[in-house]
Amino acid sequence: MSVTRKDVDNVAALARLSFTDKEKEELIGTLNNILGYFDKLSELNTENVEPLTHILPVQNVMRDDEIKPSLDQETALKNAPKHARGHFVIPKVIE
Amino acid sequence: MELFESGACDLAIKIKTGTISSEEVTKAVLQKIEQREYDINAYITTTPELALKRAKSIDIQRIQGKDIGLLGGIPMAIKDSIITAGIRTTAGSHILENFIPPYNAHVIDKLLDAGAVIVGKTNTDEFTMGSTCETSYFKPARNPHNTGRVTGGSSGGSAAALAAHECIAALGSDTGGSIRQPASFCGITGIKPTYGRVSRYGLIAYASSLDQIGPMTKSVKDSALVLSVIAGYDNRDSTCLNEPVPDYLTEIDSGISGIKIGLPKEYFEEGLDSEVCDITMKAVEIMKSEGAEFIDISLPHTEYAIPTYYLLATAEASANLERYDGVRYGYRAENPENLYDMYCKSRSEGFGIEVKRRIMLGTYCLSAGYYDAYYRKAQKVRRLIKEDFDKAFKTVDAILTPVSPTPAFPLGSKINDPLQMYLADIYTISLNLAGLPGISVPAGKTSDNLPVGVQFMGRVLDENLLFRLAYALERNVGTSLTYEGAVV
Numbered sequence: 261m262s263v264t265r266k267d268v269d270n271v272a273a274l275a276r277l278s279f280t281d282k283e284k285e286e287l288i289g290t291l292n293n294i295l296g297y298f299d300k301l302s303e304l305n306t307e308n309v310e311p312l313t314h315i316l317p318v319q320n321v322m323r324d325d326e327i328k329p330s331l332d333q334e335t336a337l338k339n340a341p342k343h344a345r346g347h348f349v350i351p352k353v354i355e
Numbered sequence: 356m357e358l359f360e361s362g363a364c365d366l367a368i369k370i371k372t373g374t375i376s377s378e379e380v381t382k383a384v385l386q387k388i389e390q391r392e393y394d395i396n397a398y399i400t401t402t403p404e405l406a407l408k409r410a411k412s413i414d415i416q417r418i419q420g421k422d423i424g425l426l427g428g429i430p431m432a433i434k435d436s437i438i439t440a441g442i443r444t445t446a447g448s449h450i451l452e453n454f455i456p457p458y459n460a461h462v463i464d465k466l467l468d469a470g471a472v473i474v475g476k477t478n479t480d481e482f483t484m485g486s487t488c489e490t491s492y493f494k495p496a497r498n499p500h501n502t503g504r505v506t507g508g509s510s511g512g513s514a515a516a517l518a519a520h521e522c523i524a525a526l527g528s529d530t531g532g533s534i535r536q537p538a539s540f541c542g543i544t545g546i547k548p549t550y551g552r553v554s555r556y557g558l559i560a561y562a563s564s565l566d567q568i569g570p571m572t573k574s575v576k577d578s579a580l581v582l583s584v585i586a587g588y589d590n591r592d593s594t595c596l597n598e599p600v601p602d603y604l605t606e607i608d609s610g611i612s613g614i615k616i617g618l619p620k621e622y623f624e625e626g627l628d629s630e631v632c633d634i635t636m637k638a639v640e641i642m643k644s645e646g647a648e649f650i651d652i653s654l655p656h657t658e659y660a661i662p663t664y665y666l667l668a669t670a671e672a673s674a675n676l677e678r679y680d681g682v683r684y685g686y687r688a689e690n691p692e693n694l695y696d697m698y699c700k701s702r703s704e705g706f707g708i709e710v711k712r713r714i715m716l717g718t719y720c721l722s723a724g725y726y727d728a729y730y731r732k733a734q735k736v737r738r739l740i741k742e743d744f745d746k747a748f749k750t751v752d753a754i755l756t757p758v759s760p761t762p763a764f765p766l767g768s769k770i771n772d773p774l775q776m777y778l779a780d781i782y783t784i785s786l787n788l789a790g791l792p793g794i795s796v797p798a799g800k801t802s803d804n805l806p807v808g809v810q811f812m813g814r815v816l817d818e819n820l821l822f823r824l825a826y827a828l829e830r831n832v833g834t835s836l837t838y839e840g841a842v843v
Contacts, residue, residue: 267719275673275718276698277711287715294716294774298662301732304739311734312741315550315564315790321593335457339684348682351694
């Protein structure tokens with residue numbers, strides 16, 4: 261497997277990132293270099309190995325559904341780049 | 356000895372008994388920050404006014420006869436990936452340059468309850484993604500032992516602040532070695548606790564299945580003291596363990612006679628600098644003279660740890676960093692054409708190159724068609740790596756290894772070759788994959804006068820033994836405060 265220009269365009273769109281043509285060329289090189297090394301994992305036969313998703317045997321951590329204090333609206337909006345009348349403001353999405 | 360050269364344990368007693376005031380200690384530290392920061396860059400943000408105000412109030416509480424806590428009046432530095440209410444927290448990124456958190460991380464509440472005085476937020480690689488502190492948006496931190504060298508990373512700011520006496524104790528975070536490697540490079544002590552020992556609530560996430568907060572200090576006893584304050588259950592982090600927290604100081608001096616320590620052969624192969632190897636072997640001799648027994652062991656999947664780690668960590672990072680969208684907090688690009696454009700521009704202008712590279716790598720590995728070959732494969736190998744440790748810990752109580760293949764290297768020497776940079780994490784990342792605790796403690800200096808640490812790894816929740824082992828070594832080598840050539 262090797263990373264192509266099309267892959268970079270596709271992945272950048274998924275990740276909501278944009279790059280210049282020069283940056284894309286560099287990324288193709290770096291990603292192929294890194295993933296080329298990572299192909300080392302294919303040396304290992306892992307057919308019968310169960311994937312490890314949680315390192316500790318902690319399961320279904322539940323708590324009571326209690327109402328607790330949380331941030332008020334004013335505090336929650338304090339770091340917003342743009343807000344109005346208690347809402348986050350974003351560019352128009354409906355034509 | 357000057358005030359700022361003391362450790363947290365000593366100062367806590369002196370402040371408690373009124374021998375000195377928190378204000379005096381805090382002033383001494385703030386003065387050191389003023390003197391050293393121009394060439395160290397340990398801090399992204401300092402809070403001198405807040406710190407002095409807090410120190411004075413701790414002093415008043417003491418005079419009133421109140422309990423000022425285990426860390427009462429101690430000036431501490433906090434890595435800027437840990438959020439602090441009302442104090443700017445950037446994670447070393449442009450995208451959070453003006454972010455002022457509305458609440459505290461769990462560990463910050465714990466430190467404040469114990470009387471600590473926060474003097475500032477320390478430099479870090481952007482979103483903790485780096486091994487040198489050079490990917491920080493603001494400025495690279497410099498190693499106080501040689502300012503032409505890196506501090507290591509990502510918790511390089513906390514390590515440098517300690518080595519330059521710009522704080523008394525500090526917190527770092529460790530996803531693949533980010534506490535232990537800079538601790539080794541800067542000649543201080545750093546512990547990555549067992550995954551789940553310390554709540555991650557309020558730690559800006561990089562890779563959630565690997566991230567852990569830990570103390571960085573000038574001595575092993577200080578490390579034990581700070582961990583006993585920050586460890587423990589918190590229901591706001593569902594991976595936090597509900598296990599009692601021992602007093603790590605009680606048994607620290609009980610010796611290590613009869614303790615079985617493993618030496619994994621894979622950690623002493625090609626690539627290990629000869630001076631680092633010599634210093635590590637000298638530590639082995641010291642531990643033997645203290646009564647420990649050494650056993651040769653093997654961790655056969657070590658060579659697969661780097662690809663496994665970087666596949667899982669970048670995949671998790673790509674998901675964790677989705678939240679930086681320019682809507683609720685953080686940087687937003689000017690004049691976007693539409694919503695999609697706003698996301699793309701804000702993220703592309705807000706993140707640095709290494710962060711973007713890791714988001715791309717992670718997104719690629721999780722994308723349709725590659726998930727099984729990369730992400731799932733890495734999860735399987737993670738189990739094999741963990742099983743290596745399970746097997747080893749049937750015959751040994753702890754493992755001793757180098758922390759990093761080399762001492763601190765020159766600034767700029769690896770930053771342009773990401774793969775080479777990743778490969779240097781070889782001795783620290785397996786531990787995060789296995790969720791185990793590890794401590795880096797100073798073991799000596801190279802002929803160039805650069806500090807070198809060694810690492811003790813332990814079983815799940817066996818931090819107590821790690822402190823005993825590290826303390827036994829420290830008694831022979833000296834702490835970062837006393838060993839030859841300590842920086843002032």
